[in-house]
Amino acid sequence: MRRVALTFAVVVYASSAGASTASVNITGTLPVDVQEIEIIYPDGKLPTVTLKTRHASPMAVPVRPAAATVDLLKMVTKVTAFGECEAGSEQKLGAVVLDTTSRGKDLCGHVLMLRRADAPQDLLSYNTLHLRGETTEPVLISLIDEASDRRESAVPVIRVNGRFNLRVSLRPSARRLDMRRVVAASVIPETGRAHVILQNLTVEHVGAGRRTATKRGYWVWKYREAVKDPDAMLGTCLRLGCHRILVQMPDMNDPESLWKAYASFLKTAHGRHIEVFALEGYPEAVDAPGPLIAKIQRLLTMVDRKSLDGVQLDLEPYLLPGWAMDKGAYSRYLDTVDAIKAVLSGTRFSIVMPFWFTSQVARDRPVAFSVMDRVDEVAVMTYRTDVAELQTIAEDHLRYGDLAGVPVWLAIETRSLPVERHVILEQTSRRDLGDAFLDRPNRQVIFRTPPAESNSSDWFRVHHRVTVLPERLTFAGQSKTAVLKFWDDAVAAMPHISLAGVLIHDLEGFRALAGRTP
Numbered sequence: 001m002r003r004v005a006l007t008f009a010v011v012v013y014a015s016s017a018g019a020s021t022a023s024v025n026i027t028g029t030l031p032v033d034v035q036e037i038e039i040i041y042p043d044g045k046l047p048t049v050t051l052k053t054r055h056a057s058p059m060a061v062p063v064r065p066a067a068a069t070v071d072l073l074k075m076v077t078k079v080t081a082f083g084e085c086e087a088g089s090e091q092k093l094g095a096v097v098l099d100t101t102s103r104g105k106d107l108c109g110h111v112l113m114l115r116r117a118d119a120p121q122d123l124l125s126y127n128t129l130h131l132r133g134e135t136t137e138p139v140l141i142s143l144i145d146e147a148s149d150r151r152e153s154a155v156p157v158i159r160v161n162g163r164f165n166l167r168v169s170l171r172p173s174a175r176r177l178d179m180r181r182v183v184a185a186s187v188i189p190e191t192g193r194a195h196v197i198l199q200n201l202t203v204e205h206v207g208a209g210r211r212t213a214t215k216r217g218y219w220v221w222k223y224r225e226a227v228k229d230p231d232a233m234l235g236t237c238l239r240l241g242c243h244r245i246l247v248q249m250p251d252m253n254d255p256e257s258l259w260k261a262y263a264s265f266l267k268t269a270h271g272r273h274i275e276v277f278a279l280e281g282y283p284e285a286v287d288a289p290g291p292l293i294a295k296i297q298r299l300l301t302m303v304d305r306k307s308l309d310g311v312q313l314d315l316e317p318y319l320l321p322g323w324a325m326d327k328g329a330y331s332r333y334l335d336t337v338d339a340i341k342a343v344l345s346g347t348r349f350s351i352v353m354p355f356w357f358t359s360q361v362a363r364d365r366p367v368a369f370s371v372m373d374r375v376d377e378v379a380v381m382t383y384r385t386d387v388a389e390l391q392t393i394a395e396d397h398l399r400y401g402d403l404a405g406v407p408v409w410l411a412i413e414t415r416s417l418p419v420e421r422h423v424i425l426e427q428t429s430r431r432d433l434g435d436a437f438l439d440r441p442n443r444q445v446i447f448r449t450p451p452a453e454s455n456s457s458d459w460f461r462v463h464h465r466v467t468v469l470p471e472r473l474t475f476a477g478q479s480k481t482a483v484l485k486f487w488d489d490a491v492a493a494m495p496h497i498s499l500a501g502v503l504i505h506d507l508e509g510f511r512a513l514a515g516r517t518p
Helices: 146-150 223-228 230-239 256-271 290-302 329-344 355-359 367-374 387-404 480-493 507-511
Strands: 011-013 023-025 034-042 048-053 069-071 078-082 085-092 095-102 109-113 128-145 155-169 182-189 193-204 215-220 244-248 275-280 310-313 349-354 377-381 408-413 420-427 436-439 444-446 459-468 499-505
Touching: 034 436, 078 085, 078 095, 085 109, 095 109, 095 182, 128 146, 146 182, 182 193, 215 275, 215 507, 223 230, 223 244, 223 256, 230 256, 230 507, 244 256, 244 499, 256 275, 256 290, 275 290, 290 329, 310 329, 329 349, 329 367, 349 355, 349 367, 355 367, 355 387, 367 377, 367 387, 377 387, 387 408, 387 480, 408 480, 480 499, 499 507
Parallel strands: 215 244, 215 499, 244 275, 275 310, 310 349, 349 377, 377 408, 408 499
Antiparallel strands: 011 048, 023 444, 034 048, 034 420, 069 193, 078 109, 085 095, 095 193, 109 182, 128 155, 128 182, 128 193, 420 459, 436 444, 436 459
16 A cells, blocks of 8 residues: 555656765656645655656635534525526525526526635535425425536425425435536426525534444455465464455466465455455556456455455555546546446455545546445555544545545554655746756756756746655654554544444554554
8 A cells, every 4th residue: 555646747757866976767657837846855765756747827725614413504605696587586584485487498496605715615524415495396406516507507406386384305416416516506397487595504514423433454465475384373463453465366386376366365364253354456547457357356256255245355556657647547446336337247356445545637527536436445544543544534524424424444553654755846946046957858857956958847946845754754763552442432533334444554553563462
């Protein structure tokens, strides 16, 4: 489970570091417009370089209500009519009155704008829409997020007629909207004509409360050791408080005897009342999933489905060179997930993904949520040692998991990690302030004052230096008790029904920590 930058254009290796004339050789796609260069110097390893392209204007930070119930009518900033119609609206006594008469064949109706100071509303924490009012003709009530607003469309929530007082689940709508970025609601008469009085339009959180208990699982990469002595491996797992074990699948070139031993191990683990998942995945599978599919099919022909609790994939395609510059990359990733799901045919499907997939978009939808729509559960790489930071990066997955009914596992690192020193270079228009420049003909970043004849768009200066200490990311060097206390504190701080448990990276790393398991 690797960690990478949130966005990147190309990843290359620095030829040297620190000297005023040091240079960085660039391979792969070189973006036309580079806004930022990040060089990472891990102790004991070759430095890597990330080129980041210029981003569009940042999206407004959404307004996230804190109340258990939110009255959307009070949040309406403007009511506008659309389509060929005669329309009128009025806001009075806590209600919204809408009159619509179509003058053509196209749809017409009203949009109730919820955006304030150009910021959308974050309604992901709410699972129910409560509507009350009356209408003279059937109308369709819909929600609109930023993506559907750009398409000039809406996502239907419910059709109402006459007097109504209804509570409607937002789960189906959440599969088509980004509920974190809702900008409006719409009311559209089906017959082209209606008099509508909306007396109540609120979002609420109804039903299940917080999860009071979670499970603990461990990743295991040394499958040969596991199948060689199953009793020793499973005994260790149970002593360490294991509810689940996820074991790397054998290589396709391994002998049939090893595959049979692996299948036997899965059956033995299941018989010990340990959930057992086969673990597989690699970045190249996104562009060529055939070998991965063949591997999974081979496994499924060898195991008793009842003894296999699931298959977990760790694909991490963003490690491929040029991934972030490929506009269709995430769409292909989702296609691969669909293909694997079809092969599994009812076997529980788990997928590992980074926490920042909530900020990536494919097909007008957050990638993380699209993945969660397709699988039975997710494991999020939330490698942090501070509860507040863990909560911040996991919160959107958990809120969507609550709404969509998808279990979410979070991850803890116990392996040693190097100190990482990051140097950030940002584009500058002043040559005299430049610390480096992009030498495109020779495909290098050169660390010295840019020459006068170079292109000013390729001048850079050191913006800041950051040292990422491993103790922020891993519990290596601490005790087993510290890990478990951290998790207990995290569960107490995150009252989500979707929080299924913690996956520890990995069994060997946790076992090596000081102390006994409480």
